[in-house]
Amino acid sequence: MYEENVEAIERRGTSTFQSEDVDEARSIGSKIYYPHEVRVLGDERKFQMRMTAATIGPVVLGRLDYSTEVEIYTNELKDAYQVNIPMRGELMTGSGRARTTATPHRAAVYRCDQRTVLRGWASPYPTPVLALKIDRHALEEQLADRLGIAVADPIIFDVDFDLDTVVGRQWLSLVEGLSHQLDSPEALALHPIVAAPMAECLMSGLLVAAEHDYRSRLYAPAPALPxxxxxxxxxxxxxxxxxxxxxxxxxxxxxxxxxxxxxxxxxxxxxxxxxxxxxxxxxxxxxxxxxxxxxxxxxxxxxxxxxxxxxxxxxxxxxxxxxxxxxxxxxxxxx
Incomplete structure (x- = not known):
């Protein structure tokens, strides 16, 4: 049944998944996001994974929750960048060697060329997470268009993304607004005419608000060409x-x-x-x-x-x- 739902996501639909089986939960998450391993650290008898996800252009937006503490780790993401935002509580996480504790005020950004690790969802305060997977080529093309250059290497994001800055709050507001539409299979944001500009806003906003090696150039005034x-x-x-x-x-x-x-x-x-x-x-x-x-x-x-x-x-x-x-x-x- 879940395979049909995954196919719905790939067709630009929205679907909800729920599983009490670790292997099935790992298979679902790997299909929608990245191949990964799941290690249950809490009470295995209470294990349950819940996810609602949708595709908005080159962005997959999901709301992910586990009923007991788990640790998740991946190899290099390769074809995508990732942003995780706890809706409450904390998520201990890292990209490559960089480590942080993500909270509702501090998102975690994962580079496409680094391994990742996540540890959270501990009782008594489960941590629902908004998880955004952003296609690497789309994001790098967005950056290249903004700067008028070729972007040959992966964007080097800082793992910490401060959501309490003015631009951070504005970007978070956009993500949260879209997340409220995840429960509707006929959400306006999923319509092809709306999805493309919405995804562009998400990607441009991330490039402007999060720290990375090109960010200062986005803020520099562009000289007018003769x-x-x-x-x-x-x-x-x-x-x-x-x-x-x-x-x-x-x-x-x-x-x-x-x-x-x-x-x-x-x-x-x-x-x-x-x-x-x-x-x-x-x-x-x-x-x-x-x-x-x-x-x-x-x-x-x-x-x-x-x-x-x-x-x-x-x-x-x-x-x-x-x-x-x-x-x-x-x-x-x-x-």
Missing amino acids: GLVRMAVDYMEAHAQEPITVTRLARQVGASVRALQVGFQTSLGTTPMRHLKLIRLQRARKELLTSDPSVTGVTEVAQRWGFLHPGRFAGEYKAAFGSSPSEDLRTVPFR
Whole structure:
């Protein structure tokens, strides 16, 4: 029965699970979140897991509770980031070597490249937890779009996320509002038209409110691009699949090649053609992440975006994004 409910989650539904069997509880949690181990520390006779979960775009939001103390641990999360927020009580937890005690005022953020451990739900004060699983590619793409750069390495989040700051409280309010819709299979937040912008708000809010290695850059004022550079970038974005030379580009914006090159170097720290290559790499990556590998091949996508040498494309792709084209093509996208 629970397998049908898990499939409902994957179809963008909402479902509630309840189990008194440790193995079944572990199987449910592993299917919806990550493969993990569960060790019962409290009274095994009282063991029960309860979870209500739903998918909102690239985000899985669940309310998780155990009736007795347990310890949960995972290997590297790899394809997702995680945020856990106790609704009351405490949760001793960690990401990699970093440790914290999560509370309703301090969430825990888990990096995609680290192992995790959670210990809580001890009597007499069980700890219901709001658990958010955020697709790695979606979050990193959100960050890249905000900063106008390629994000090749995992985002290095601090495990502690202060929810008592102004932005922390605002983000928590959004999460709690969505959690109230978990009990409705026809929740507005699950509608495809609403889910996409809602997920974007969740991801953007996390990037702004939680501490990580790019956060200061999100708060730094973005320098305005000179007019000719802005026009050139807009043209490249609109015509990325077409043959573009620096001469053609300069003609389009009404500037000399030299002026265009100086403008790009001064404003973006690169050349026009390198920036065009980055745009094409990003377009190729987006296509690979959303394509069916049984229908689409890496070489086909590479050639579509102007990369005629497969080996060179693979090397430049991995240098930009930290994964190979074939790995991203095999990644199952959130739909």
